[in-house]
Amino acid sequence: MNCPDCGASNPGGAKFCGSCGNPMQAPQQVGGGSKSSWDNIFKWIGIFFVGMFVLALLSGL
Numbered sequence: 001m002n003c004p005d006c007g008a009s010n011p012g013g014a015k016f017c018g019s020c021g022n023p024m025q026a027p028q029q030v031g032g033g034s035k036s037s038w039d040n041i042f043k044w045i046g047i048f049f050v051g052m053f054v055l056a057l058l059s060g061l
Helices: 032-059
Strands: none
């Protein structure tokens, strides 16, 4: 197994590189999908209300 950063050869199952000390695999994110979808929903709701506010101001209400 080669290090993704320095390319040094390491034994199989190693968590860190024996040469540079960097992790052998990138950390995986847990539960990131649902948060981003909620952020997207709240973003569009915010854009909608800002647009309605601007329309109300332009119409003179």
